[in-house]
Structures are given as C-alpha cells and as structure tokens.
Amino acid sequence: MAVVYSGASLASASQPLPTLSEEDSIGSSSTTEKRTAATSSSYVEGGAEKSSAGYVRNDAVYWGTLRSETTEPHTVRKKRSISQVAMTQMMKSGRQPAQRTAEDFFFMRTLGEGAFSTVYLAQEVSSGKEYAIKVVNKDLIRRHDKVKSVMREKDVMTSITHLHGGHPFFVSLYCTFQDPTRLYFAMTYARNGDLLQCLQRLGSFDDEVTLFYSAEIVCALDFLHRCGIIHRDLKPENILLNDNRHIMLSDFGTAKFLNPEDNFGARDKDVLPRSEENHHRSRSTFVGTAQYVSPEVLVDGDVGPSCDYWALGAIVFQMVSGMPPFRSLNDYHTFQKIQKLDYSFPEGFPELPKDLVQKFLITDPRKRLGSVEMGGVEMVRSHPYFATIDWDNLSLKTPPELKPYLPASSGEPAFHSDYQIPLIEPGLDDAALTRLMGLNLKDFVPLSAHISSVDSNRTGEDERVRKLSIQRQAHKYHRFVDDHLILKSGLLDKKKGLFARRRMFLLTEGPHIYYVDPVNMELKGKIPFSRRLRTEAKNFRTFFVHTPNRTYYLFDPERNALDWCNAIEALRERYLDELPDEPESPCTKSGKQKR
Numbered sequence: 001m002a003v004v005y006s007g008a009s010l011a012s013a014s015q016p017l018p019t020l021s022e023e024d025s026i027g028s029s030s031t032t033e034k035r036t037a038a039t040s041s042s043y044v045e046g047g048a049e050k051s052s053a054g055y056v057r058n059d060a061v062y063w064g065t066l067r068s069e070t071t072e073p074h075t076v077r078k079k080r081s082i083s084q085v086a087m088t089q090m091m092k093s094g095r096q097p098a099q100r101t102a103e104d105f106f107f108m109r110t111l112g113e114g115a116f117s118t119v120y121l122a123q124e125v126s127s128g129k130e131y132a133i134k135v136v137n138k139d140l141i142r143r144h145d146k147v148k149s150v151m152r153e154k155d156v157m158t159s160i161t162h163l164h165g166g167h168p169f170f171v172s173l174y175c176t177f178q179d180p181t182r183l184y185f186a187m188t189y190a191r192n193g194d195l196l197q198c199l200q201r202l203g204s205f206d207d208e209v210t211l212f213y214s215a216e217i218v219c220a221l222d223f224l225h226r227c228g229i230i231h232r233d234l235k236p237e238n239i240l241l242n243d244n245r246h247i248m249l250s251d252f253g254t255a256k257f258l259n260p261e262d263n264f265g266a267r268d269k270d271v272l273p274r275s276e277e278n279h280h281r282s283r284s285t286f287v288g289t290a291q292y293v294s295p296e297v298l299v300d301g302d303v304g305p306s307c308d309y310w311a312l313g314a315i316v317f318q319m320v321s322g323m324p325p326f327r328s329l330n331d332y333h334t335f336q337k338i339q340k341l342d343y344s345f346p347e348g349f350p351e352l353p354k355d356l357v358q359k360f361l362i363t364d365p366r367k368r369l370g371s372v373e374m375g376g377v378e379m380v381r382s383h384p385y386f387a388t389i390d391w392d393n394l395s396l397k398t399p400p401e402l403k404p405y406l407p408a409s410s411g412e413p414a415f416h417s418d419y420q421i422p423l424i425e426p427g428l429d430d431a432a433l434t435r436l437m438g439l440n441l442k443d444f445v446p447l448s449a450h451i452s453s454v455d456s457n458r459t460g461e462d463e464r465v466r467k468l469s470i471q472r473q474a475h476k477y478h479r480f481v482d483d484h485l486i487l488k489s490g491l492l493d494k495k496k497g498l499f500a501r502r503r504m505f506l507l508t509e510g511p512h513i514y515y516v517d518p519v520n521m522e523l524k525g526k527i528p529f530s531r532r533l534r535t536e537a538k539n540f541r542t543f544f545v546h547t548p549n550r551t552y553y554l555f556d557p558e559r560n561a562l563d564w565c566n567a568i569e570a571l572r573e574r575y576l577d578e579l580p581d582e583p584e585s586p587c588t589k590s591g592k593q594k595r
Contacts, residue, residue, distance in 0.1 A: 100124075100177045102184065105133065116140045116150075121189060131174055134185040138178075149253040150183070156229055156252035157185070164227045168395045169220035171240065171250040190240030190248055195315075198402055199236055201550050204322035204497030206405040206416065210353065212397075213239075214316050215389045216247045221312065221370075222377040224249070225305040228258045232303065234311035235292045236318065245399040256303070290331040291324035295339050295363050309370030309380070313360025320353050320407075321346050322497020325361065339363075346498035348409040352385040359383070404544060404551040409498055412555070415538045417546075477506055480516050480523045484508035488567045491518065493555040500555065505564075511571045511579075513545075527552055528583030533572055535565035547583055 105122040108130075112119045117136040124131065141150050157173040166172050174186040195213065199205070205213070217239065224231060231238075231249065238251040294310035296303055317325045325343035328334040337343065341363055345354055359369035366373040370380050381391060390397070404417035468485045471478050475486060488507040493500040494515060503515040503524060513527040527533075527545055536544040543561040545552040545568065556564060572579070 100175045100186065102177070102179055105131070105186075107133070116144065116146055122186070130189045130191075131186045132171075132189040134187065136183040136185075138181055138183060152255060153251070153253040154185070156255045156257075157187070159229065159257075160224070160227060160252075164223075167220070167223045169216055169223070169247050169249060171248045187250075188242070188248060190250070191243050192241035192245055194241065195236035195239040195247075195319075198241070199318065199322070202402060202404055203495070203551065203553060204405065204407060205319045205402070206400075206407075206414075207350065208400040209402060209405075210316065210319040211385070211389070212400055213247060213319065214312070214353075214356075215386055215391070215394055217249075217312055217315070218377065218380055218386070219391065219394055220247060220249045221305070221308050225258075225308070225377070230256050230258065230303065230305050231308050231311075232256055232297075233289055233292075234308050234315070235289050236315060239315075245402070246395060258304070290334045291326050293335075293338065294365065295341075296365050298335050298339055304365060304371070306365040306368045306371035309360050309368055310362075310365075312370075313357045316353055316360070317343075317345075317357050320349060320497070321499065323499050325357070346409075348407055348498050356383055356385045404546070404553075406495060406538075406542065406544075406553045407498055409495075409500070410493075410555075412539075412542055415542060415544075417536060417538075417544055417551070476521075477504060477516060480514055481506055481508050481512065482510075484510050484512060487571065488564070490556065490558065490560070490564075492564075493557070495553040495555060505554075507564075507567055507571065509571075511575050513568070529572065529575070529579055530583035531572075531576060531579045531581050533568075533583070535568050537561050537565045549583065 104125055106125060108121045108123060110118060111121050111132055117134050119132055119134045122131050122133045123129070136150055141147050154173075154176065157171070160166065160170050161173045171188045171190070174188070176186065177184050217234075221231070221234075229252075231252070231254075233251060233254045234249075238249065240248040240250050242248050292311040292314045294303065294307040297307060314324050314326070317323075326334050326337045328337060341361065343361070345357075356369070362368040365371055368374065369383070370377060380386075381389075406412075406415045408414040464485060468483075471486060472483075477486070477489065486506050486508050490505060491502055492505045492515075494503045502518065504518045506512075506514040506516065508514065511529050513529065515524050515526070516522065517524050528547055528549075530547065532548050534546045536546060538544065539561065540559040541557065541561055542553070542555050543565050545554065554561075554564070
C-alpha cells in the first residue's frame with residue numbers, strides 16, 4: 001500500500017514517467033529507428049549495437065534496456081517497474097505525462113559537478129519555472145558500472161514523488177528525458193543551497209536552528225521509511241533548503257527499498273555509499289560521507305532504517321559543535337573510530353542534544369533510538385529535546401533565521417550576529433565610516449583614531465624596503481606571506497562552533513590575512529579580502545570577520561580584538577580601489593581550505 005503524504009498535493013508539473021510495453025523488443029537497429037520516428041525520442045548507442053533508451057518522453061524504454069543488460073539480453077523485464085506502476089496510476093487519474101526535451105529548457109548555470117553527472121539550473125521555456133536538472137553521461141555510467149545507482153535514484157524519486165504523493169521535505173521529480181549521449185533528471189531547485197554550505201559559512205547553528213532542522217529531518221525519515229525506503233547516505237550535503245528554507249532530502253543513488261520486490265535497481269548488498277562495487281574497507285572510496293556511515297554498514301552491509309538515525313546523530317552533533325563526531329586524516333581511520341565508537345563531546349555541548357546524539361550513536365542498530373526494537377520514530381519524537389516541536393504543523397512554520405553564531409565556550413558567552421554586509425558607496429565621510437564598520441562601538445576607541453595612527457606609520461618607500469629587509473632576515477613567519485610586509489601579527493583562536501585552534505595571524509600589505517599553525521609551522525589558509533569584507537567586534541576578546549561566503553570567528557586572549565578590527569578595516573580602506581567586489585574562494589597553497 002502506498003504511503004501518501006496528506007499535506008502535499010500532486011502539482012500538475014510533477015508527472016509520472018511514460019513507459020514502454022512490458023513485451024517490447026529492444027535489440028535491433030530497425031526497431032530503434034522505427035520507435036525514434038514514432039516517438040521523437042533519442043536512443044543510446046550501446047557499444048556496436050544500438051539499444052532503445054528513451055529516458056523520458058519514453059523513459060521506461062531506457063531503464064528497461066539497462067536492466068535487461070543484466071538479465072535478459074533482448075527483452076525488457078516483464079515485471080512492472082516503478083515507472084510503469086506510476087504511469088498506470090497516472091492514466092487512471094486522467095492526467096497526461098509531461099514530455100520534455102533539452103530544447104524545452106534554458107540552461108542557466110552550473111550548480112554542481114560529480115564524477116558522472118553535472119547539475120544545472122534551468123528555466124522551462126513554456127512556464128518560466130526553474131528546475132535543477134541533473135545531466136548524466138550515458139557512456140560513463142556504463143563504463144564505470146554505475147547503471148544500478150542511476151536506476152536506483154530514478155526509481156526512488158519516482159516512488160516518493162508519484163506513488164506516495166510526494167512530501168514537502170523531499171526533492172520532487174518533475175520529469176526525465178534523454179538525448180543520444182545524456183540522461184536528464186529535472187527536479188526541484190533548492191535556491192538556498194544545502195546544510196553543508198550553511199555550516200561552512202556559519203561554522204555551527206544556534207540552538208533554535210539546530211532543533212528546527214533536526215525535527216524536519218526526523219519527519220522526512222519517518223515518511224521515507226514508511227514508504228519502504230532507507231536513504232543510506234544521509235549527510236548535510238544531501239539536505240537541501242527550499243525557497244522558504246525548509247529542508248528537502250536529495251541524492252538517492254545509494255538508497256535501498258526495504259521490500260526486495262521493489263528494489264528494481266540494485267541488490268541488497270551493494271550498500272556502501274559512494275564506494276566501488278568491489279572494494280576493500282581500507283581502500284573504500286567514500287567522498288565526504290565516511291563521517292556519517294553506521295557501524296553495521298562497515299561490518300556486513302546488512303542495514304535497516306536505523307542506519308539513517310545514526311547519520312542523523314552525527315548531523316546533530318555537527319550542527320551543534322561545528323564538526324562531525326568521527327574525524328581522522330583518512331577514511332580508514334575514520335571507519336576505525338566509528339566501529340570503536342571513538343568520539344567525545346566538546347566542552348559546552350548542551351545536555352539535551354547530547355543525550356539525543358548518544359542515543360542515536362549506538363553501535364548495535366537494534367538498540368539505537370529510532371529502530372523498530374526501540375519503538376521506532378515515536379520514541380524519537382517523544383525525546384525531551386523535541387518537547388516544543390509541533391510535529392503536525394512543522395512544514396507550515398517559518399524556519400528560524402540562519403545567521404552567524406558563536407556558541408558559549410571557554411568562559412565567553414554565546415554571540416549572535418545580525419550584521420548584513422552592505423553595498424559600498426564612494427566616499428569616506430563619517431556616515432560612510434559608520435556604515436563600513438557596521439559596529440556599535442560607542443564605548444570603544446573610534447575608528448578614525450586608528451586610521452590616523454596607521455596613516456602616520458606609512459612612511460616612504462625607503463623605510464618600507466628597510467623594514468621588509470629586516471623582516472626577511474629576522475621574522476620566522478616571513479616565509480608564509482609571499483614576501484609581503486607584515487603590518488600586524490598575533491596568536492588568535494580560530495573558532496568553529498565549539499572547537500578552536502590557535503593560529504598565528506599575519507596581516508600584510510597586499511592586502512592579505514594569513515593564518516599559520518604555530519606548532520607545525522604550516523600555512524593553514526587565508527581570509528579572502530574583498531570590498532565587502534567587514535569586521536564586527538563582540539567584546540574586547542572576540543571579533544568576527546565577515547566575508548560574502550563565510551564568517552570567521554576569532555578570539556584574542558590578549559584582549560586586543562578592537563585593534564585587530566581597526567587594523568583590518570584601515571587596510572581595506574587603503575586598498576579599496578584595488579580590491580575585487582567578491583573574494584576568491586579561501587584556500588591554501590594546496591588549493592583546499594584547512595583549519
């Protein structure tokens with residue numbers, strides 16, 4: 001029996017996918033040509049032999065073709081697929097399936113890229129509506145044995161969207177189609193990105209945001225499991241945010257149907273997310289998901305719905321603290337920590353979410369909160385952490401605002417920021433200075449005093465050359481600053497949620513802000529300068545550096561936060577005409593951001 005979400009109606013744009021007759025032949029070139037003429041669909045070139053592959057418009061043709069390659073070589077499997085069931089229900093209701101081609105969309109820009117696919121923002125020509133279209137390379141998925149993964153994602157999305165009525169906390173499948181070399185999924189466009197991007201920008205979430213999104217994920221998992229599906233790759237990157245900042249679960253390439261009869265695309269044992277089919281655990285090729293995989297996946301691959309609750313526990317931990325609970329230099333050691341339950345809570349982790357995480361991160365899946373043996377989702381909902389949640393109306397609530405937040409730690413209070421980076425205007429009068437700083441520093445040293453001090457210290461080129469010559473010989477951090485003159489330096493704690501790392505910060509001409517690991521003497525990264533960079537002092541020790549893509553949370557044990565803010569702002573003003581409007585992505589010399 002289909003599980004239908006009563007609060008979500010099937011929009012006319014979301015249509016089941018057309019199918020081919022169960023007995024259709026797919027082998028010969030002439031059959032392909034006739035079907036092409038009849039349906040205006042394109043077909044895949046399968047090696048030397050043509051195979052029918054109408055992946056939307058006549059999508060089931062292609063999927064039947066791929067499935068038959070592993071079973072009957074020249075006949076589509078007679079057992080009805082999910083697309084065929086959806087098509088039957090569609091026709092009974094009197095609705096017609098949406099038939100689209102690439103020419104029906106304007107492809108606007110790239111949203112993301114993977115090994116076998118690219119996701120584009122596209123606008124439908126006829127309606128003006130925006131969709132995220134995932135474009136899959138046919139040849140690549142054949143050569144790399146990823147056909148089952150692609151089929152599985154299509155089957156799961158069809159099941160959720162069409163057989164079970166859809167749900168507001170899931171990406172909806174609008175349509176699918178194909179051309180001779182590519183497959184296309186047209187899906188809901190997540191205008192506000194994903195939770196991973198938000199965590200990277202903000203570091204961690206405040207209590208209200210963490211609670212709200214944790215509850216929405218619980219609702220989404222409840223619906224998914226009642227549909228007979230487990231996700232198996234739940235992580236912040238796969239939790240998208242819609243126009244109103246509610247969640248939408250996505251990426252079902254490794255999902256599993258609990259009923260084997262529904263599992264058209266894959267066998268039960270190909271479980272490890274994002275790894276090769278024939279892998280060794282020490283050599284598994286996880287891409288960003290190792291931190292969220294449950295112990296039972298690593299032991300025998302026999303997983304149930306509780307594996308998704310393990311992942312939720314890791315996500316809650318990360319939303320609160322800023323980092324996932326299981327971290328290591330490589331995936332193998334991360335797996336070892338997961339199997340040994342080797343993690344700890346940082347100082348300041350609140351008690352209620354801590355208790356919830358501890359009940360999710362249980363090695364035995366039968367004893368894990370959310371498992372059937374432990375009372376299922378009702379026991380999750382009844383946890384004290386969720387005491388204030390109105391489960392019946394959660395999708396109708398306005399999500400709390402996502403804004404910079406530094407949790408209380410090390411004797412410092414929690415800090416929020418309502419600061420918005422303004423558009424700059426020419427001129428440097430008193431009003432502009434107030435706008436540029438964006439600070440409420442009435443009780444502190446005025447900015448103008450520090451700018452005058454900086455200006456008075458700017459001597460001629462000869463003096464600059466002399467200072468740089470001395471710096472080259474005597475300053476042990478000179479090798480990290482690309483031969484720029486250091487204007488200010490000092491040890492600061494670079495915070496991310498409840499975690500902090502002490503770094504040597506170097507403010508130089510250029511302008512640049514470098515930060516270095518003072519123990520290992522390793523450059524960890526740079527804060528990207530742009531016209532829109534701003535500082536915000538919270539007190540004498542804590543200050544924020546806002547960039548368009550990220551907020552940096554810094555703590556000065558010497559209580560010189562204001563000096564840092566003023567020096568950074570003065571340097572930005574000095575180079576204002578040379579700075580880009582938007583910064584380049586922060587990176588190290590190796591090209592990846594480090595802490």
